[in-house]
Amino acid sequence: MNRETITLSLGADSYDIVLESGCLQQAGDLLNLNRKVLVVTDSGVPESYADTVDAASLAAEVVRIPQGEASKNFDHFRMLLSRMLAFGMGRGDCVVAVGGGVVGDMSGFAAACYMRGIDFYNIPTTVLSQVDSSIGGKTAIDLDGIKNVVGAFYQPCRVLIDPITLSTLSRRQIANGLAEAVKMALCFDPEAFVRFESLDFEAELALLASGQPSPALIRIISDALHTKRDVVEKDEKEQGLRRVLNFGHTLGHGIESVNVRNGMLHGECVALGMLPMCSDSVRKRLLPVLEKLGLPTACSSDPDQVMQAVVHDKKQFAGKIRSILVDTVGTFTEQELSPEELRQRYTKYFSS
Numbered sequence: 589m590n591r592e593t594i595t596l597s598l599g600a601d602s603y604d605i606v607l608e609s610g611c612l613q614q615a616g617d618l619l620n621l622n623r624k625v626l627v628v629t630d631s632g633v634p635e636s637y638a639d640t641v642d643a644a645s646l647a648a649e650v651v652r653i654p655q656g657e658a659s660k661n662f663d664h665f666r667m668l669l670s671r672m673l674a675f676g677m678g679r680g681d682c683v684v685a686v687g688g689g690v691v692g693d694m695s696g697f698a699a700a701c702y703m704r705g706i707d708f709y710n711i712p713t714t715v716l717s718q719v720d721s722s723i724g725g726k727t728a729i730d731l732d733g734i735k736n737v738v739g740a741f742y743q744p745c746r747v748l749i750d751p752i753t754l755s756t757l758s759r760r761q762i763a764n765g766l767a768e769a770v771k772m773a774l775c776f777d778p779e780a781f782v783r784f785e786s787l788d789f790e791a792e793l794a795l796l797a798s799g800q801p802s803p804a805l806i807r808i809i810s811d812a813l814h815t816k817r818d819v820v821e822k823d824e825k826e827q828g829l830r831r832v833l834n835f836g837h838t839l840g841h842g843i844e845s846v847n848v849r850n851g852m853l854h855g856e857c858v859a860l861g862m863l864p865m866c867s868d869s870v871r872k873r874l875l876p877v878l879e880k881l882g883l884p885t886a887c888s889s890d891p892d893q894v895m896q897a898v899v900h901d902k903k904q905f906a907g908k909i910r911s912i913l914v915d916t917v918g919t920f921t922e923q924e925l926s927p928e929e930l931r932q933r934y935t936k937y938f939s940s
């Protein structure tokens with residue numbers, strides 16, 4: 589099996605991302621598990637993944653939270669900390685996340701807070717977490733319906749990305765994660781976007797369903813990891829360039845907050861959130877890609893409700909919302925838009 593190791597250079601917080609089919613099975617060799625380990629996973633992740641980490645650890649506790657964004661809350665966060673305390677974990681012990689973005693974000697935040705910070709490893713098992721959320725150290729929980737509003741920048745010690753884990757995901761979950769990779773290609777990587785345009789999605793899904801790795805998906809994951817690595821190395825704490833990774837998220841988070849109970853997924857909301865923020869020519873290329881992936885392209889959420897959530901987002905600054913726009917594939921601009929201007933973009937695109 590081919591292994592790609594991508595190093596994120598952040599001084600003392602540098603770490604390797606290992607991308608290799610089958611690397612989950614090597615967790616005992618690739619991670620330091622010779623200590624107490626809190627393994628955090630969710631009810632949608634095959635139990636065998638967490639069991640693999642458990643078996644490779646000196647002593648492990650496995651915590652399984654219910655699947656879904658609604659679990660990324662204060663109660664589950666507190667429960668993780670209590671479990672660490674009850675297990676007698678000390679500063680030399682570690683947390684391992686095995687799952688998607690919810691598991692990674694929340695367990696990373698728990699690792700950041702327990703005893704002011706213990707080691708954290710991430711083993712993302714969804715497309716979304718493999719291309720985006722496991723990289724760059726954003727950890728968080730949601731509060732009062734606002735996404736990621738409590739959290740910390742806390743880098744993992746190592747990330748293991750095993751594309752074989754994608755074979756158990758539904759088509760919808762795969763497309764959900766690919767929305768984040770489309771976002772990165774649109775902003776930074778025109779060649780990666782062309783690869784999306786020529787992607788034979790059905791053929792790659794068929795490969796995955798037969799238990800084989802999908803070369804095209806591995807290439808997409810690798811493209812996204814390189815883009816994100818380059819961005820985070822230049823701007824770890826999101827003071828400038830990293831804000832571009834929020835393309836599609838400003839309206840997207842608003843749409844997500846309104847639709848969380850309808851079961852809409854994060855990437856689906858990001859897909860919708862990108863559409864009003866593109867030029868006509870970019871949208872003309874984006875729409876067929878989203879349609880091919882089966883991502884939504886129409887949204888009927890009430891603009892007032894969407895905007896209510898948008899104005900609580902972290903991108904608000906002196907009454908304006910820092911928004912990313914894409915006029916040409918591979919480039920971006922940042923503009924400070926008023927809530928009214930954003931609302932108009934939303935209504936103009938989705939009501940016409």
Ligand SMILES: O=C(O)C(=O)C[C@@H](O)[C@H](O)[C@H](O)COP(=O)(O)O
Pocket residue numbers: 720721723724726735736768826830833834837902
């Ligand atoms: O890593 C980043 O930086 C991102 O913005 C990646 C986003 O795709 C991701 O969804 C992130 O969690 C959103 O960030 P937030 O700061 O708006 O919570």
